[in-house]
Amino acid sequence: MVSVIIPCYNEAGYIGPFLESLALQDYDKSRLEVIVADGMSTDRTRDEINRYRPAFSHFVLLDNPRRYVPHALNHCIREASGDIIVRLDVHCAYPDHYLSACVRHLLESEADNVGGILETVPGADTSEARAIAAALSHPFGIGNALFRTGHREPVFTDTVPFGCFRKSLFGRIGLFDEELLRNQDDEFNGRILRSGGRILLVPSICTRYFARPKRQQLWKMYFQYGLFKPLVIRKLGKPATLRQCVPPLLVGGLFLSLMLTLFLPAFYPLFAVPAVLYVLLLIAFSISAGSGKGLMAQLLITFPVLHFAYGSGFIAGFLRLLRPGRSMPHSLSDSR
Numbered sequence: 660m661v662s663v664i665i666p667c668y669n670e671a672g673y674i675g676p677f678l679e680s681l682a683l684q685d686y687d688k689s690r691l692e693v694i695v696a697d698g699m700s701t702d703r704t705r706d707e708i709n710r711y712r713p714a715f716s717h718f719v720l721l722d723n724p725r726r727y728v729p730h731a732l733n734h735c736i737r738e739a740s741g742d743i744i745v746r747l748d749v750h751c752a753y754p755d756h757y758l759s760a761c762v763r764h765l766l767e768s769e770a771d772n773v774g775g776i777l778e779t780v781p782g783a784d785t786s787e788a789r790a791i792a793a794a795l796s797h798p799f800g801i802g803n804a805l806f807r808t809g810h811r812e813p814v815f816t817d818t819v820p821f822g823c824f825r826k827s828l829f830g831r832i833g834l835f836d837e838e839l840l841r842n843q844d845d846e847f848n849g850r851i852l853r854s855g856g857r858i859l860l861v862p863s864i865c866t867r868y869f870a871r872p873k874r875q876q877l878w879k880m881y882f883q884y885g886l887f888k889p890l891v892i893r894k895l896g897k898p899a900t901l902r903q904c905v906p907p908l909l910v911g912g913l914f915l916s917l918m919l920t921l922f923l924p925a926f927y928p929l930f931a932v933p934a935v936l937y938v939l940l941l942i943a944f945s946i947s948a949g950s951g952k953g954l955m956a957q958l959l960i961t962f963p964v965l966h967f968a969y970g971s972g973f974i975a976g977f978l979r980l981l982r983p984g985r986s987m988p989h990s991l992s993d994s995r
Contacts, residue, residue: 660690661758662741662826666723666731668698670749671707673869677749678711686758692717694735698726727991729835729843736829745823751777752867760864761823764813771828771856772848774819775864776806782872790949790957791877792870799944800965802902805860816860817899818848820868828856836894840991841887849895874961878968883991885972889980890987907977909937910970 663681667674681693693715695708699722712718719738723731736744743762747753757775765773779795781788794800801807806819822844832850835843848858871877885906892898916930941962949955979987 660692660741661686661743661745661762662692662694662735662739663745663747663758664732664735664739665693665695665747665749666698666728666735667695667700667704667749668723668726669700669702669704671700671703673749674704675707675711676752677747678708678714680753680755681747682711682714683755684753684758685755686762688716691715691758692719692739692741694719694721694738696721696723696731696735698723698731727837727840729837729839732843733834733837736826736834739826742826743823744826744829746821748821748868750869751821752869754865757864757866760861764859764861764864765823765825768859769857770815770859771824771851772819772858773823773861773864774806774821774859775861775866776809777820777866777868779807779868779870782869785872786954786957787874787961788870788872789952790954790961791872791874793948793952793954794958794961794965795870797944797948799940799948800962802905803900804902810860810862813859813861813863815857817852817858818845819858819860820844820866822848832856838987839887839890840988841883842891845888845899846891846894849891849899852899853895874964877961878964881965881968882972882975885969885974886976886979887987888969888973889976893980903973906966906970907973908970909933910967911974913937 779792781792919926920930945955945958949958
């Protein structure tokens, strides 16, 4: 028995196609349970959900009045009757063998979490949206995250999107951390690795992920990812990967060297050299990633949005944790 758990909130434009792709899965429907935790949506999300409910023999719709993803996931896990839990995201379209492939690799391997790669596609038919999708698939934009940049063979790694787990895993290492309104997957995967578990990336399992179409949305999302990352590091005791530290080092280094230069002009090279190097890398990768697609100008803006949003969010989260009595925000609307 497989329980598919799905957090959602105001996803009227995505929930229908998502549930349609789920209904087309080749996994035995009599052994498939679908659990949706809706954060009290105010659009037509619930109408769309109810339209697709008859396509599943086991379908549960839960209320998530706390609205955020970790609360939804934990509510679903507690209600799930499956031996295997698969956590899916509404902003994706899944191949019809997704569930069967994840379950097969989970059972045949020694992995505690199995997932595939993300093919990031534009969230709209605009050059801005296409540039966002390109930046999220490029090592200069996203680092060495294999599930985004791709890999040829199955490989044990530090993280995979969403995840397929044995339910017993949650009894062993606990549920998702509800203090982490963002990055709860990173922290959970970190606990898997810390407990001696393994995470398997299977490239033949490919999911289409619909990126945010506007850079303003991208900035907000990655600022929030950065904001909660220092808390993840504190909980795990160390950074999961080096790539998580590069944006805050870039942003912090440029800011501090600029401030020092303003008071001590002799230190100007401390700012100028890394700044010029970053601009040269930005131009080079914008040309290579945007060549033939007409995206160079858009990428010149989009890459820095990714880097500086995450980096400044990380620094803000780090400084927040240093202040006595100051906790992380309990609402993403309070995170700026």
